[in-house]
Amino acid sequence: MKIISVENVVKCFPVGDGKFTALDHISLDFFTGEFAGLVGPSGSGKTTLLNIIGSLDKPSKGKAQVAGKDIEALTHKQAAQLRNHSIGFIFQVFNLLPVYTVFENVEFALLLQKKPWHERKKAVMDALEWVGLENMADKKISKLSGGESQRVAIARAMVKRPRIMLADEPSANLDAKNTHSIMETMKTLNQEFKTTFLFSTHDEKVMQYLDRIIHLEDGKVVKDEIITSRKEDF
Amino acid sequence: MPVLAIKLAYRNLVGAGLRTWLNVSVLSFAFVVIIFHNGLIDGWNQQARRDTIAWEYGFGHLLNKAYDPYDPFSLQDGHGILQTKMRQRLIPVLIQQGTLYPGGRMVPVLLKGIETDQEILKLPTKLFLKTDADIPALIGKRMARALKLKKGDRVLLRWRDKNATFDAANITIIGIFNNNVPTVDNGQIWIPIEKLWEMTGLSGHATLFIATNDYVHVPIPGWHFKDHDTLLAVLDNMIAMKKVGGSIIYFLLLALALLAIFDTQVLSVFRRQREIGTYIALGMTRLQVVALFSMEGAMNSLLATLVGSLYGIPLLFYFAKIGIGMPATADDMGISIAERIFPVYGAGLILGTIALVVISATIVSFLPAKKIAKMDPADALKGKIQ
Ligand SMILES: Nc1ncnc2c1ncn2[C@@H]1O[C@H](COP(=O)(O)OP(=O)(O)OP(=O)(O)O)[C@@H](O)[C@H]1O
Ligand SMILES: [Mg+2]
Numbered sequence: 361m362k363i364i365s366v367e368n369v370v371k372c373f374p375v376g377d378g379k380f381t382a383l384d385h386i387s388l389d390f391f392t393g394e395f396a397g398l399v400g401p402s403g404s405g406k407t408t409l410l411n412i413i414g415s416l417d418k419p420s421k422g423k424a425q426v427a428g429k430d431i432e433a434l435t436h437k438q439a440a441q442l443r444n445h446s447i448g449f450i451f452q453v454f455n456l457l458p459v460y461t462v463f464e465n466v467e468f469a470l471l472l473q474k475k476p477w478h479e480r481k482k483a484v485m486d487a488l489e490w491v492g493l494e495n496m497a498d499k500k501i502s503k504l505s506g507g508e509s510q511r512v513a514i515a516r517a518m519v520k521r522p523r524i525m526l527a528d529e530p531s532a533n534l535d536a537k538n539t540h541s542i543m544e545t546m547k548t549l550n551q552e553f554k555t556t557f558l559f560s561t562h563d564e565k566v567m568q569y570l571d572r573i574i575h576l577e578d579g580k581v582v583k584d585e586i587i588t589s590r591k592e593d594f
Numbered sequence: 595m596p597v598l599a600i601k602l603a604y605r606n607l608v609g610a611g612l613r614t615w616l617n618v619s620v621l622s623f624a625f626v627v628i629i630f631h632n633g634l635i636d637g638w639n640q641q642a643r644r645d646t647i648a649w650e651y652g653f654g655h656l657l658n659k660a661y662d663p664y665d666p667f668s669l670q671d672g673h674g675i676l677q678t679k680m681r682q683r684l685i686p687v688l689i690q691q692g693t694l695y696p697g698g699r700m701v702p703v704l705l706k707g708i709e710t711d712q713e714i715l716k717l718p719t720k721l722f723l724k725t726d727a728d729i730p731a732l733i734g735k736r737m738a739r740a741l742k743l744k745k746g747d748r749v750l751l752r753w754r755d756k757n758a759t760f761d762a763a764n765i766t767i768i769g770i771f772n773n774n775v776p777t778v779d780n781g782q783i784w785i786p787i788e789k790l791w792e793m794t795g796l797s798g799h800a801t802l803f804i805a806t807n808d809y810v811h812v813p814i815p816g817w818h819f820k821d822h823d824t825l826l827a828v829l830d831n832m833i834a835m836k837k838v839g840g841s842i843i844y845f846l847l848l849a850l851a852l853l854a855i856f857d858t859q860v861l862s863v864f865r866r867q868r869e870i871g872t873y874i875a876l877g878m879t880r881l882q883v884v885a886l887f888s889m890e891g892a893m894n895s896l897l898a899t900l901v902g903s904l905y906g907i908p909l910l911f912y913f914a915k916i917g918i919g920m921p922a923t924a925d926d927m928g929i930s931i932a933e934r935i936f937p938v939y940g941a942g943l944i945l946g947t948i949a950l951v952v953i954s955a956t957i958v959s960f961l962p963a964k965k966i967a968k969m970d971p972a973d974a975l976k977g978k979i980q
Contacts, residue, residue, distance in 0.1 A: 411972040416875060437879050444877020451975065455872040459609020471598055472877050516876075 363523060363556050364390035364413055369422035371408050371579075382408045384579035385422070390558065392523070395550050397559035397567060400576035406560035407528055409576070413558065414447050414526050415439040427523050444472050448517025448555075450527035454509040456501045462488070462512050463497040469520045487519035491545055507538030514542060518549055524556045525549075531563045543569045599882070603889035607897070613858055617894050621851040621951065622902030628844045628947050630910060633937035634918060635840065639833045640938060641774070642930040643826055649775040649930075652714040652804035654821040656684060656814070661801050666691065666704075673799045674816060683809040685712045686800035688790050692753035694765075694783070696741045704782045705753060707790030714806050717778065718771050722786045727766035729789055734779025738770045745770055751783070756795040763793075775930045832929050848951070851898075852958045859891050859962040870966055871975030880971075884963045891959020895952045913937055 371383035382405045390396060398406040411417040412424050415431050416439075424431040427446040434442065443449075456465050466487055470480045488494045491511035496504070504512065510530060517525055525546070531539040547569055550557050559566060567573060575583035607614050657663070661672025669689055676684070688707040693700055708715075710722040722730050729751070733743060743749065745767055752762040765783070773779055791797040805811075811819045863870075873883050917934035 408972075414875070416871075416975070417970070417972045436881075440874070440877050440879040440882075443875060449875040451872075453868070455868055455875075455975070457869060457872065459606055464605070469876050471601075474598075 361392045362389055363392045363427060364388070364558070365423075365425040366409070366413070367423040367425075369409075369412060369419040369424055371405070371412065371417070372420045382579050383412075383419070386576075386579070386581055387422075388574065388581065388584070390556055392556055393550065393554040394572060395547065395557045395570055396572035396574065397561055397570040398574050398576055399561055399567060400582075402562075404576040405579040406576055408579075410526050410528050410558065410560055413524075414449060415442050444469055445520065446523045448520070448522040448525040450510070450513050450517055450525065450530045452529040452532040454506075454513050454533070456504075456509055456512055456516070458501050460501065461497065462493065462499050462501065462504070465501065465512055466516045466519050468516065473520065483519050484515075487515040490518065490549060491515045506533050507535075507541065510534060510538070510542050511545070514545060514549075518553075518555070521553060522555065524558065527557065527559045529561055529563070530559065531561065531566050536565060539563065539565045599886050599889045600893075602886055603893050606886075607890050607893050610862075614894065614897070617851065617854050617858060618897045618901055620847075620854055621894055621898035621955065622906070624844060624847040624851045625898055625902040625947060625951055626906040626909065627847060628950075629906065629939055629944060630913065630937060631840050631844055632837070632943050632947075633910065633914070633939040634935060635833060635837045636940065636943065637914075637937040638836075638931065638935045639830070641932050641935055642829055642833065645774045645930045645932065646777070646826070646829060647822070648716045649773055649778050650715070651822060651825045652685070653807050653809055654805040654811070654819060655825065656803040656805060656811075656817050656819050658801055659816050659818055661689075669704075669801065673796065673801045675798045676800060676803065676814070676817065678812075678814055680809060680812070683806045684803035685709050685714055685806065686787060687802050687804060688787055688794075688796060688799055689801040690753060690790065690794055690796075692751050692783070694741070695750040695752070696743060696747075699741075701741060702781070703751075705751075705790060706782055706784050707787035708784055710786045710788075712804075714804055715778075716771075716773070717784060718769055719784070719786075721769045725766070725768045727768055729763055729765040729785060729793070730768040731765040732769045732771060732784040733767060734782065735770055735772050736776060736779045737782060738767075740780075743767050743770075753793060755793065761793065774932045777930075829929060848954070852954055855891055855894050855955055856958040856962065859887065859959050862890075863887065863962050863965055867969070867974045868977045870969060871971050871973075871977075874971040875975065880967045880969070884960075884966050887963035887966060888956060888960040891963070892952065892956040894959075895955035898951065898955075899948055910937070910939060914939065 366386055366388045369383055369386045370381065372379040372381050386409060398409060400406055408417070412419050412431060413426055415426065415434060418432050427442065429438070429442050457468065463484055466484045467480050470483060475483070485494060485497070488497060491514050493508065493511050493515065496508065501509070501512070527546070530542060534542065543566060546557060549555060559570065561567065570587060572584070572586050574581055658672045658674050660668060662668040669691055673688060686709060690705045692703050692705045694703045708717065708719055710719050712719055718732065721732060738744070747767045748764045749767070750762060751765045752760060754760055765785070791799065870883055873886070874880065914937050917936040919934055920931055
């Protein structure tokens with residue numbers, strides 16, 4: 361099933377008097393359960409594309425359809441709904457909410473969904489188990505290591521069982537051991553829940569795990585390679 | 595959403611630690627000071643009304659039309675004999691000018707003749723019944739202090755009778771009364787009205803009458819009636835002015851607290867860009883984030899209410915019980931002021947102050963938070979908005 365469809369997307373940013381084209385007629389399709397990544401030099405447009413797919417930004421031209429929704433046509437409220445229910449984000453700098461505990465961070469999206477307490481509690485504890493942090497629920501974020509922080513971020517994004525996970529350079533602040541460990545966790549979740557993962561990365565260690573690598577350069581797709589034969593799933 | 599916003603705002607605010615408690619302390623202090631100051635003035639107002647009624651106003655004054663309380667020259671002709679059925683329910687007071695010569699000085703005074711058996715005013719006129727002095731006189735503590743007079747002193751008084759002929763005699767100070775009402779004290783000498791009638795030849799005349807509680811006013815030619823409220827309006831006005839004067843201080847204090855909150859808010863909208871981006875990525879709408887940040891700021895005032903009542907309630911109750919000692923100079927203001935004033939805190943004052951603080955804190959929190967609505971979440975996540 362096609363879950364993300366990007367069609368001739370152009371994204372321009374105003375710079376000075378003119379404008380800068382960060383994405384230049386990008387067309388890409390992703391299917392449920394893919395474990396794909398955007399790679400390319402700094403400034404090639406990886407984050408910009410992830411932001412559009414994540415409905416944090418809108419294309420200047422072209423169409424992006426995500427989980428059945430037309431990104432360019434969404435209101436603020438509809439975009440928030442889409443993110444709240446269908447998209448999980450993982451960031452390079454973790455972006456955990458510092459004054460909350462591990463549990464409260466993971467619980468957040470469910471609070472927004474107005475899920476009752478017993479449902480939230482079960483879902484949060486499950487998610488913490490997936491990432492191996494079930495004993496750290498009450499810890500303060502400031503007490504966590506980088507690897508643990510990124511695991512909390514994965515649990516927070518996965519707790520609502522999103523259809524799509526967007527991970528922007530998730531390993532940039534992690535050492536090799538932690539990178540392998542989170543990639544394995546995410547790969548497991550990908551297989552277990554058929555969640556579509558889309559990464560942006562420079563990191564060879566991350567690329568090892570990917571089934572599909574899309575090379576961007578100057579806002580254009582220069583290469584789109586399928587690594588392993590997971591075609592039967594598409 | 596409101597419940598969630600309150601919950602999240604509370605977590606954020608308490609999580610923010612020192613800065614929050616600093617804001618909350620200043621705000622709660624402003625709170626307590628506002629309530630204390632207003633309570634003090636209200637307590638003063640109540641005391642002044644009570645004392646002025648008890649010592650001077652009774653249940654209203656019936657004044658001779660020719661008499662103007664603000665014009666001493668009107669005393670000469672501003673009196674008369676009153677013919678009315680209500681006469682039994684009125685206490686006559688005759689006021690005349692005189693000059694006193696205590697210790698070689700010459701002091702102009704008001705001679706006030708009053709019925710010896712009156713009970714409507716607190717003036718101790720019963721003392722007149724227990725003396726055989728030729729001209730017995732009562733004076734207040736301020737007058738006694740000013741003229742250095744003691745009980746039992748005899749002083750020469752000069753006055754004019756109805757034919758404008760000067761007369762002089764010694765009066766005897768038979769009592770000095772303690773009171774909080776300068777307007778029955780400063781420059782005044784109280785003597786039995788029969789004596790004053792005899793001295794001036796104005797038998798049966800009165801300048802004004804003090805109404806008793808069962809007095810019912812019907813218009814009487816040549817006289818006009820001033821009820822309680824009319825008489826007290828002057829007092830109320832003067833006290834209202836004091837209130838405004840004192841308010842400036844606490845508005846400054848409040849402004850300071852609000853400025854601190856505003857500053858915190860501006861700073862947090864700027865510093866917490868990534869967090870704002872994260873909220874949006876997690877599925878909050880921008881308006882929800884604006885509401886969350888406004889709520890955080892507004893919650894400063896709720897915490898301040900809480901903290902303020904923690905130390906404020908015992909403190910304010912304590913002062914309401916023991917009162918506040920007033921400096922002696924406060925006596926010169928011409929309004930009744932007791933040596934101790936007991937603040938009173940009405941529900942209106944307390945609720946009004948809470949509303950004032952909460953609403954203003956919400957406004958100063960909302961203004962910076964409004965910026966969030968215009969933020970680009972992608973930029974916010976990069977933390978690069980200027
Ligand atoms: N808000 C913006 N305003 C102006 N230019 C922008 C903005 N966002 C991105 N750009 C530009 O668009 C280009 C692509 O940026 P993007 O962040 O997508 O690159 P990237 O591939 O993620 O790079 P990196 O690997 O360094 O994260 C860059 O040249 C960047 O400077
Ligand atoms: Mg990037």
